Amino acid sequence: MDGPHDLGGKEGFGPIVTDEPDVPFHHEWEGRMWGISRSSGAPGVTIDWWRHVRELIDPVDYLSRPYFDSWAQTELATYIHAGVITLDEVKSGRSASRKERTAKTISAADAIAFDGASRADFARTIEAAPRFAPGDKVLTKPFTQTHHTRLPAYARGKPGTVHAHHGAHVFADENAKGNDVAQHIYSVVFEAKDLWPEAGSRRDRIFLDLWESYLEPS
Amino acid sequence: MTDYDPAKVAEIHRHLHSHLPSEPALRVKALESLLVEKGLVDPQTIDAWVEAYSEEIGPKRGAAVVAKAWTDDAFKARLLSDGTAAIDELGFVGNATAHLKAVENTDGIHNLVVCTLCSCYPFSLLGVAPNWYKTAAYRSRAVRDPRGVLAEFGVEIADDVEVRVWDSTAELRYLVVPQRPAGTDDLDEAGLAALVTRNAMIGTDRVLSATAPEAS
Numbered sequence: 001m002d003g004p005h006d007l008g009g010k011e012g013f014g015p016i017v018t019d020e021p022d023v024p025f026h027h028e029w030e031g032r033m034w035g036i037s038r039s040s041g042a043p044g045v046t047i048d049w050w051r052h053v054r055e056l057i058d059p060v061d062y063l064s065r066p067y068f069d070s071w072a073q074t075e076l077a078t079y080i081h082a083g084v085i086t087l088d089e090v091k092s093g094r095s096a097s098r099k100e101r102t103a104k105t106i107s108a109a110d111a112i113a114f115d116g117a118s119r120a121d122f123a124r125t126i127e128a129a130p131r132f133a134p135g136d137k138v139l140t141k142p143f144t145q146t147h148h149t150r151l152p153a154y155a156r157g158k159p160g161t162v163h164a165h166h167g168a169h170v171f172a173d174e175n176a177k178g179n180d181v182a183q184h185i186y187s188v189v190f191e192a193k194d195l196w197p198e199a200g201s202r203r204d205r206i207f208l209d210l211w212e213s214y215l216e217p218s
Numbered sequence: 219m220t221d222y223d224p225a226k227v228a229e230i231h232r233h234l235h236s237h238l239p240s241e242p243a244l245r246v247k248a249l250e251s252l253l254v255e256k257g258l259v260d261p262q263t264i265d266a267w268v269e270a271y272s273e274e275i276g277p278k279r280g281a282a283v284v285a286k287a288w289t290d291d292a293f294k295a296r297l298l299s300d301g302t303a304a305i306d307e308l309g310f311v312g313n314a315t316a317h318l319k320a321v322e323n324t325d326g327i328h329n330l331v332v333c334t335l336c337s338c339y340p341f342s343l344l345g346v347a348p349n350w351y352k353t354a355a356y357r358s359r360a361v362r363d364p365r366g367v368l369a370e371f372g373v374e375i376a377d378d379v380e381v382r383v384w385d386s387t388a389e390l391r392y393l394v395v396p397q398r399p400a401g402t403d404d405l406d407e408a409g410l411a412a413l414v415t416r417n418a419m420i421g422t423d424r425v426l427s428a429t430a431p432e433a434s
Contacts, residue, residue, distance in 0.1 A: 072246045
């Protein structure tokens with residue numbers, strides 16, 4: 001999706017605010033949002049569907065509202081889309097249905113243990129042999145999808161070199177639709193001069209992790 | 219999962235735009251209240267997660283990994299060849315680190331990590347990402363003007379040093395292994411870990427001090 005989230009190489013966002021408090025949460029509500037997202041989620045939501053729902057936030061809101069605020073809106077949208085929460089409930093601020101279950105109460109030690117167990121593994125075994133090997137020259141596809149994709153606009157239609165093969169991983173574009181299908185995935189390296197007109201002879205190289213269907217032999 | 223309907227979600231977002239309060243704290247409160255009322259979230263469990271990511275799960279884990287790599291060549295070799303297996307030895311695998319790749323800075327190479335498409339970050343190893351990492355300013359420029367970005371962090375990179383930018387476009391997550399500062403031969407692992415800054419493990423810091431900052 002050519003949305004506001006696809007920020008690589010966009011200009012005009014100004015300097016980076018590098019000095020910030022050295023604490024994980026700068027406001028209490030940020031911590032609440034983090035805790036909500038770590039302890040719950042709408043049914044059937046894959047990580048790529050969640051990302052896509054966030055990408056679908058109105059572009060002006062996406063670029064102007066605080067980061068964890070976009071998580072709150074994304075969570076609400078996924079719950080509404082899944083039929084767990086209704087828009088009327090959001091408007092009234094009250095649940096219209098009886099409480100059907102009791103959420104688990106855990107300690108910080110439990111949370112640390114859960115975190116250690118939540119090691120989502122995206123590697124899959126597939127029959128297809130990898131089409132590319134390290135050192136191969138490739139050309140990225142000029143277009144992908146109008147929906148969720150992980151080939152950023154700045155790296156489309158560009159020449160690169162396969163740096164490493166990482167086996168097969170669940171393919172993000174399909175995972176967003178709930179389909180657990182995998183493709184070979186590669187670390188592909190691009191020279192800055194092939195991506196940016198002003199790069200000149202700068203010794204910058206940009207590495208992206210790209211699924212096989214994003215690539216053509218070159 | 220639920221039916222896949224991006225157009226419907228875009229419509230939901232427009233409704234939320236109209237009906238949610240503007241203040242972020244009130245939006246999160248609205249979400250939390252509904253989830254608590256429905257029995258889907260427990261407020262104490264939210265507290266527990268905040269505590270876990272404020273105390274235990276944070277950059278000190280990554281720093282311990284780096285310090286171990288500096289003092290144990292065999293561990294460093296394992297870290298660079300299979301990051302996840304190596305940090306698993308220390309019990310640090312978890313949220314977003316099942317596919318960890320460690321990349322090493324050298325005299326001739328500097329590594330910088332970004333996620334241009336969202337804000338992917340090795341949470342169980344480095345904790346919650348700093349705010350700047352999630353801003354449009356950083357995400358847009360890290361891949362295009364990494365030396366300019368680094369200069370804003372006070373890091374000057376010589377022309378003959380190669381800058382490698384790692385855009386986290388899939389489920390691999392990156393840990394930068396900074397160079398061990400000179401003059402630290404007498405330090406043990408804990409002493410070395412205290413020298414490793416979070417930014418150095420993302421790549422927005424390069425030359426580490428040989429003395430730890432005073433505890434404030």
